[in-house]
Amino acid sequence: MKRIVPIGPYHPLQEEPEFFKLIVEGEKVVDLEINIGYNHRGHEFISQTLTWDQVPFLVERICGICSDSHPYAYVLAVEDIAHITAPPRAQYIRTIIGELERIHSHYLWLGLAGHFIGYNTVWMWVWRYREPLLDLFELIMGNRNHYAINKIGGARRDILPEDYPKIREYLDLLEKKNAMFTNAILDDPVIRGRLENVGVLTKEDAIAYAVTGPTARGSGYACDVRKDDPYDAYDKVDWDEIVFEEGDVLAKAKVRLIECNESIKIVRQCLKNMPEGPIETRVDEIPSGEGIGRHEAPRGEVFHYVRSDGSNMPVRHKVRAPSYMNIASNVIAVKGYSIADAALVLAAVDPCYCCTDRTFVYENGKKKYSGQDLLKLSWEKTEKIKRRYKK
């Protein structure tokens, strides 16, 4: 007998609303339906109503966890239009923040993964060592999250030389603790029993579903924008791309854990070789044209496309976040495993739903509203609400 076990839209498994309909027979999952769209906020449209320099503050609010990735990719895209390169010091600063963010995001995932297998001690311990990193962000940029470090043509803030030792001190602590977590997690037979050979995504499926980031690298598919298309300081430092062949949840966890070590390596080298000089170039106007920006976010490749007509705001801004690609692969990865595994597999791609949501209205297989119609509907709704509250 087939039954439906809903995961979402509101479920303890996920922090954000998204709907996974597990179709189960007993405990076994036979099919999965994914229903996105509970968290749509219309960022692409809002971005087309803001000036070039306002957009980074908007796009960094697309995602609360990888809030450096979106402005990073946007800034790279606009620099691509205007044919400018950031000064070397700014490039290094952006790389450092990008990598520190990767560590904090991977640690956030690791803690949540511990929570999802019912191991709350791992959750609390991992987050305990993530906490100093957030303090470090506050020290460098004044904010625990939403760092606002990226600016077209450079960086908004400098990392002061007196802050270097504090960053190094944290990296030393983290290196030790990361080794501890790696050993503790890989040596625990019960954890291995839960993660090994669960939610296997083969390399073929990974390529067919165009997954990115640790999800792809855990399946043996080497794709990393930092290696394939290096930007900023990534080709000036020495680091390795982490790839595991197995494709199960354990492989994804291993990729993330070991990637933290690589991030530590990158940040250390950046701090050592940090060039002196200005942190921004003057940008007078953005010429008409189009450009793309790619950044390897903690979850995979973030892709921004921006078109300019020479005015002071973008005429088209397209965002593609990695979770949008990764979540779709769950349909393959979850089939044939139990409900207990499904919860884990769904979380293993490190989903970020607020990056993912798009809106389409379909009726009888036909698209019902165009983008403009949806806008009109939303304006009408706003007017209605305003009128209701005026009374």
Add this chain to the structure above:
Amino acid sequence: MNIVRILFSYIIFPGFIFSAVVGLFLTWIDRKVTARIHWRVGPPWFQPYADFLKLLLKETIIPEGSSKTLFFLGPLLGLVGMSILAVMLFSMNFYPAGSFVGDIIVIIYLLALPPIGIIIGGSASKNPLASVGASREMTQYFAYELPFLIVLATIILKAGGSIKFGDIVLAQQVQGPFLYSISGVIAAVVILLCVQAKLSFVPFDIPEAEQEIMAGPYIEYSGVALAIYKVTRAMMLFLLPLFLISILWGGFADWWAIPKFLLIIVLIVLMKNTNPRLRIDQALKFFWVGLGILSIIGLVLAFYGL
């Protein structure tokens, strides 16, 4: 006069109220120790009582179309079972002579009442997650009951084949606790893991896995009914270690029982915090193959008097 005394023992001491109060306090110890392991502060001591009172004042919602009788029978069954168990444990330990033939079998059935209550309540909830949880509870019950019964057989064998609970306690007072022998240690390891599963603590909190099936059988419960479930769980946290001490560690009629009791509680809480949750098939394999074989070895050793 007699009826008053019986009512007093079932409702106030050592029955419902006493074991509920102590049990809720133990859940505070559990929460506090867990919090300290997690580098958190943890709740104040009166938190479980406040939670319980709050639940009593909340509205009880009955899901539409579910059987009202079964929906409330679920929580009550466990509570009644645990209240009777409390009275039996205390009377057998302090007046072993008052034991009747076969009372250990009665205790086995009383210990089965909370899981049966959860299965009934979960199935009556008309919720897919609750029914998944109920079916997991059923599987888990059958999983841990096999090694549990073999261990009880070991203990009956060690007590000279008597199925009177009082005789088990008396035998230990004469020849020393059963724990101090190879088969006794094996029995203790097996039964401690079974107790962990009976309490539905990690790694065996499979029926109510909040990240997978959102508290499973309890999902539709609210208000008084949920409070009864919670207090039953708290009473089990009090009574199961006591049961362990009485069958393996010489009974709890002396002051040494308190450190023994606390040690068992600490072991349970540590096990809870150093393990991830198992999958139901892994748990079944663990209990039937791993612990099953171990408990049979214990039984054979006990047969040869080791």
